[in-house]
Amino acid sequence: MDVGSKVNVLLVDDEPRNLFALRELLGSLKQNLISAPSGEEALRVALKNDLAVILLDVRMPGMDGFETARMLRERERSRLTPIVFLTAAAEEMDSVFRGYEVGAVDYLIKPIVPEVLKSKVSVFVDLARKSAQLAESEQKLRALAAHLISVREEERAHIAREIHDELGQVLTGLKMEVAWLAKRLNDDQKPLLEKTESMGQLIDTTVQTVRKISTGLRPEVLDEMGLVAAIGWQAKEFQKRTGIRCRLNLPGEIGGLERELSTTMFRVFQEILTNVARHSRATRVDVDLKNQAKNLVLEVNDNGVGISNGEHNGRRSLGLLGMQERALRVGGEVNIGSVPGHGTRVVVTIPAVR
Numbered sequence: 575m576d577v578g579s580k581v582n583v584l585l586v587d588d589e590p591r592n593l594f595a596l597r598e599l600l601g602s603l604k605q606n607l608i609s610a611p612s613g614e615e616a617l618r619v620a621l622k623n624d625l626a627v628i629l630l631d632v633r634m635p636g637m638d639g640f641e642t643a644r645m646l647r648e649r650e651r652s653r654l655t656p657i658v659f660l661t662a663a664a665e666e667m668d669s670v671f672r673g674y675e676v677g678a679v680d681y682l683i684k685p686i687v688p689e690v691l692k693s694k695v696s697v698f699v700d701l702a703r704k705s706a707q708l709a710e711s712e713q714k715l716r717a718l719a720a721h722l723i724s725v726r727e728e729e730r731a732h733i734a735r736e737i738h739d740e741l742g743q744v745l746t747g748l749k750m751e752v753a754w755l756a757k758r759l760n761d762d763q764k765p766l767l768e769k770t771e772s773m774g775q776l777i778d779t780t781v782q783t784v785r786k787i788s789t790g791l792r793p794e795v796l797d798e799m800g801l802v803a804a805i806g807w808q809a810k811e812f813q814k815r816t817g818i819r820c821r822l823n824l825p826g827e828i829g830g831l832e833r834e835l836s837t838t839m840f841r842v843f844q845e846i847l848t849n850v851a852r853h854s855r856a857t858r859v860d861v862d863l864k865n866q867a868k869n870l871v872l873e874v875n876d877n878g879v880g881i882s883n884g885e886h887n888g889r890r891s892l893g894l895l896g897m898q899e900r901a902l903r904v905g906g907e908v909n910i911g912s913v914p915g916h917g918t919r920v921v922v923t924i925p926a927v928r
């Protein structure tokens with residue numbers, strides 16, 4: 575929403591003259607003024623529009639203001655919309671109490687004082703504008719996060735491929751050159767022969783390092799064998815590295831899974847294991863992957879110290895936030911549960927098709 579864009583203000587009164595007067599008084603705020611001559615009409619408008627504030631006459635034939643307010647509160651779209659009652663001086667106290675009971679945030683006493691009306695309404699107009707701006711900026715940040723995730727993923731895949739293919743080729747070439755040299759040396763050139771041997775070993779180590787780096791960036795198994803194999807492989811690596819026992823319950827390979835979806839699941843899984851290694855002090859992890867109707871559901875339980883509410887909602891829980899954003903991006907979600915002292919459970923659900 576632009577700073578200058580308008581918000582909706584709903585005016586509800588059965589008396590056309592009153593509606594007219596309200597419109598006149600509020601015209602200078604330059605917002606969208608919507609008039610409704612009855613509670614029923616007000617409900618219809620509130621169903622179709624986001625409203626900054628509703629000015630609601632208490633006494634109307636048919637559905638009165640209280641009844642209208644009660645129904646507005648029951649509906650999702652108008653559940654939190656500020657309602658300001660317009661009450662006649664004679665019925666003031668009783669009306670005011672009942673008004674607050676059904677969810678009013680304020681009231682105005684007729685005859686209405688223009689300055690009071692205008693300043694009250696403009697408070698709600700500002701509030702609505704700021705909420706809309708906040709919602710929009712949240713949306714933008716979310717889109718940016720999604721974009722960064724995908725750019726980073728592409729870049730990693732690209733670098734992994736480059737390193738693997740280009741460096742791999744050069745190293746293979748080098749290895750062959752060294753072998754060629756070695757073959758042309760005589761047995762009496764021992765020091766040189768030893769050199770070629772150690773050169774060969776250095777090349778082998780470098781090949782392994784290159785493979786390690788490129789796998790770390792993006793494991794080949796994910797693209798070549800699929801998600802299930804990649805999860806199995808990652809769990810085995812994890813167990814080797816940390817000594818934490820992994821029990822796997824995996825389905826057969828899932829065919830036709832979009833690359834984006836398998837990448838998402840795999841990355842979230844990696845992040846979960848990193849947390850287990852870093853924080854849980856667990857001795858065992860259970861990994862369960864299911865291909866349910868329309869969803870892939872990954873459940874990871876550790877038997878560690880557990881995680882408190884404050885920890886996983888903390889502002890610095892960027893790892894957990896990253897998982898949520900990744901899942902959200904493909905229409906999925908991550909749920910974290912824990913009983914302190916009894917481990918942590920992370921459940922990741924993502925759609926199997928998009």
Ligand SMILES: Nc1ncnc2c1ncn2[C@@H]1O[C@H](COP(=O)(O)OP(=O)(O)O)[C@@H](O)[C@H]1O
Pocket residue numbers: 849850852853854855876878879880881885886890891892893894895918
């Ligand atoms: N499996 C786990 N067991 C215990 N605590 C955990 C676990 N996973 C996460 N946590 C807690 O939640 C916090 C937030 O996790 P995360 O967002 O990944 O941040 P980081 O790993 O960088 O600390 C961690 O600092 C840790 O206290």
Ligand SMILES: [Mg+2]
Pocket residue numbers: 845848849893894
């Ligand atoms: Mg983490």
